[in-house]
Amino acid sequence: MPPRTTISKPAARRMSLYLRALESRLAHDDPGEGHISSRELGLAVGVADAQVRKDLAVVGAAGQPGVGYRLKELHDGVRRAMGLQRPWRAVLVGVGNIGRALLAYPRFGEEGFELVAVFDRDAGLVGRKVAGHAVQSMAALVEGVRRSGAQLGIVAVPPDQAQDVADRLVEAGVRGVLNFAPRPLRLPPGVAVVAVDFTEALERLAFETSLRRQGSQRQKGA
Amino acid sequence: MPPRTTISKPAARRMSLYLRALESRLAHDDPGEGHISSRELGLAVGVADAQVRKDLAVVGAAGQPGVGYRLKELHDGVRRAMGLQRPWRAVLVGVGNIGRALLAYPRFGEEGFELVAVFDRDAGLVGRKVAGHAVQSMAALVEGVRRSGAQLGIVAVPPDQAQDVADRLVEAGVRGVLNFAPRPLRLPPGVAVVAVDFTEALERLAFETSLRRQGSQRQKGA
DNA sequence: GATTGTGAAGAGCTTCACAGCT
DNA sequence: AGCTGTGAAGCTCTTCACAATC
Secondary structure, eight states: OOOSSOOOHHHHHHHHHHHHHHHHHHHTOTTOOOEEOHHHHHHHHTOOHHHHHHHHHHHTOOOBTTTBEEHHHHHHHHHHHTTOSSOEEEEEEOOSHHHHHHHHOTHHHHSSEEEEEEEESOTTTTTSEETTEEEEEGGGHHHHHHHHTOSEEEEOSOHHHHHHHHHHHHHTTOOEEEEOSSSOOOOOTTSEEEEOOHHHHHHHHHHHHHHTSSSOOOOOOO | OOOSSOOOHHHHHHHHHHHHHHHHHHHTOTTOOOEEOHHHHHHHHTOOHHHHHHHHHHHTOOOBTTTBEEHHHHHHHHHHHTTOSSOEEEEEEOOSHHHHHHHHOTHHHHSSEEEEEEEOSOTTTTTSEETTEEEEOGGGHHHHHHHHTOSEEEEOSOHHHHHHHHHHHHHTTOOEEEEOSSSOOOOOTTSEEEEOOHHHHHHHHHHHHHHTSSSOOOOOOO
């Protein structure tokens, strides 16, 4: 049963939040037989209850009036809707600070993401192991990625190398790219790109903070 | 002259992109007397030209029909509209991999952001210098932040400490928080929060990638 | 001829509010 | 009583299209 409606971009963002709220709840609820209402879930992630119900309707989860949604069922439903029902294979390019932070991320691999290869330009790193992953040379990238069958590539290199690395990842068959370089990537349609941009985040923070000078503060959830 | 209209959240996101496109352009245009059209700028950041014009109208930038916008004037206008006309003082809490990545970020400080204090829980780090910044103990946090007069705080600690650290930052007078922990923060209204969440980004990537199975690919810019 | 500025139309997203179920 | 599911209303953002300008 495919989702009734497509999941919008804002909804996809919220789904990640729901997932984590559900997981934290499941951790405290061993049998996993508990329920959660749209209001509770909304409170946990800073979203209105009606919004939660609309989102969940899209993933095809059935709530029980008067009770709420079954935790386990809901968790599975959201994961399936987000394309996380089976694991994704990812490669990491760039083992600088950001790359290391990702390697150290316990969550990586824990649920649905498997890091199958790691590359770096630095000859001093190539051949060594970082967080259990043998670092390969950039020369080995295209062949290595192709052999690994990875669908996702993570670009954690300096900005001037980002486009080139991304192009080679796509050449090697990757279908989605996570870009940590503060530079927009141009990739063919059919390849998904998601950017994580510290500078943008900082600037957004400056903007939002300067908005909140004394005076009319409308706020909603978080 | 305050902006005619308020800048929407999506618009604020794009402003950061405009800024970087303009800066990269200014770097290749030493006198800074060049012009750029809404179409060119839109192409650089993956946005429709009409959208660019609407955004720029909000910052109060005046374009010249048939020619475009003056680079330097536009750059200044966007920075002002984003609240970047004068520098922000920020503190960093947590000198793990993410914290280090931020410290290494050349852009940090280069334009508009000054890192005025750095804290970490690890006794082995306290007192040492990392990337030119003396690491202070967590015990010194509230007093240290208050004395520094920082308006922004960056939370780069493990998730279980994030809320506590954020609370103390707010207690110390911080008015905006950049959160790298994969956990939503609850802070009083009047304090801005921007989250950078790797897990969310990865899951969004999985979702967008799974959408792009063969078939109808609508795409626009990037 | 090229490009801006913008009203109006269009698309998308969120909130409201309530009938219906347990 | 509590909660879901959802049509309808309301709001926000984006795209269109074109007169005005250089």
